[in-house]
Amino acid sequence: MLNRLLRPAALLAAAGAITLLASACGGSSPASSTSSAPAYPALASSPACTQLRSQNPNLAGKTLTNAINPHTPGYESISVSDPTKYEGFDVDLSEALGECLGFTVSYLPVAFDALLPTLQSGQANFIISDIYATKDRAASADFITYSKVFDGVLVAAGNPKKITGIDDSLCGTTTALNKGFVEVPLVDAQNTKCGSEGKPPAQTALFDNNADCVQAILSGRADAYINDVNTVNRFVKDQSGKLANASTLHLPYSIGIGVPKGQLPIRNAFTAALTQIQTSGLQTQLAQKWQLDKSAIQAPSLVTAS
Structure with missing residues (x-):
């Protein structure tokens, strides 16, 4: 799955225990592009990810929205070569999670202080946007850590x-x-x-x-x-x-993936997929690609309000 085109907020539909993005609103923004070939075939075909897709059928084949503040070069920003797309470590990490769990990623750009409200309102399914996982923020979302700060x-x-x-x-x-x-x-x-x-x-x-x-x-x-x-x-x-x-x-602090509070299926699935991404060495490769400090990589752990 290649980095998706910029698109407006999407309407959400419930599917099982997880709120999933079903379709995008119309408007002047271009529609999302898709790719017939996965960006990370070795990850997608790994036994761990194959098993995770079978364990999470409510994710496979769906579209999930990542709320981002696309003004942090190296993490998430508008692509220099194609202004209709986003690029960066967090964008690639989002796509890798999608490859492992079988979902497609769309992106919803918002101001940084609107990331958590956007997740809480149901306009986004998760946040990967260089957001620090703090106890205060954990009052609004559960976080899965992936990097030191x-x-x-x-x-x-x-x-x-x-x-x-x-x-x-x-x-x-x-x-x-x-x-x-x-x-x-x-x-x-x-x-x-x-x-x-x-x-x-x-x-x-x-x-x-x-x-x-x-x-x-x-x-x-x-x-x-x-x-x-x-x-x-x-x-x-x-x-x-x-x-x-x-x-x-x-x-x-740690940098974390924000997911809706109390939604254990998506939290557990993301944690397991992130573990496989790290175990396979893909997160290290992505850090090198975007010139980030690979020594800052942190094994997944949960930051919650409790």
């Missing part, structure tokens, strides 16, 4: 404000962040600390996507941007001589 601190070249991380170096600066990012409360906590020390505030400027955050630094409206280190390093590479990564931070 390392953040980078994007600054202007030369780091004129001498920012070193989420610490006192942020006092008197403005950090550009996506709405809904886990870094927002971390910077807010640092702002409180700055105030208690009699220092200038550590302010935040909130945006809907990563590209706007980066533009805020380039235009001088913000001093830093904190996000996944692979994303930060990619922006540094794309804006050679204009941006730099001031520091790499390890945050106590």
Whole structure:
């Protein structure tokens, strides 16, 4: 299954215990493309995936929607070579899950802070969009982890404000962040600390996507941007001589796949398929393909509210 064409929100139909996407709405967006040959034939034909398809007949042959915020190059973004398609590690991982379990993937682009509400409303069946699996977010979805979290601190070249991380170096600066990012409360906590020390505030400027955050630094409206280190390093590479990564931070989170709360069939099926993707070495190959740190790969584990 090749990366699907961009398409609008789809109407959902229930099938067994899992809410499945049945058909797409009309409109001016092009229809989804399909491929007669699987993208990952070795994975699809593996004994583990063959067994999983037989155990999950309510998934095989269906179309499931992945809610994404397609502004994170390397993870999910509009394809450079074909603007009607998405590309990136998370897109490939979505397709691999579909190959293993027998479903087709469609994509629903939304703002980052709308990812969880979109899943909760039933407009999407799952989320794979570089979203950190936290206990707070687990109140809205169950998460299956697949990667450790390392953040980078994007600054202007030369780091004129001498920012070193989420610490006192942020006092008197403005950090550009996506709405809904886990870094927002971390910077807010640092702002409180700055105030208690009699220092200038550590302010935040909130945006809907990563590209706007980066533009805020380039235009001088913000001093830093904190996000996944692979994303930060990619922006540094794309804006050679204009941006730099001031520091790499390890945050106590994991990147996860979000699925509807309490829907054990889809949660268990995704966990088993992800395990096979990792065991086969495919996740490592995808990480190398998209220039991500393969050492950050994490065995599947559940993050729930309980």
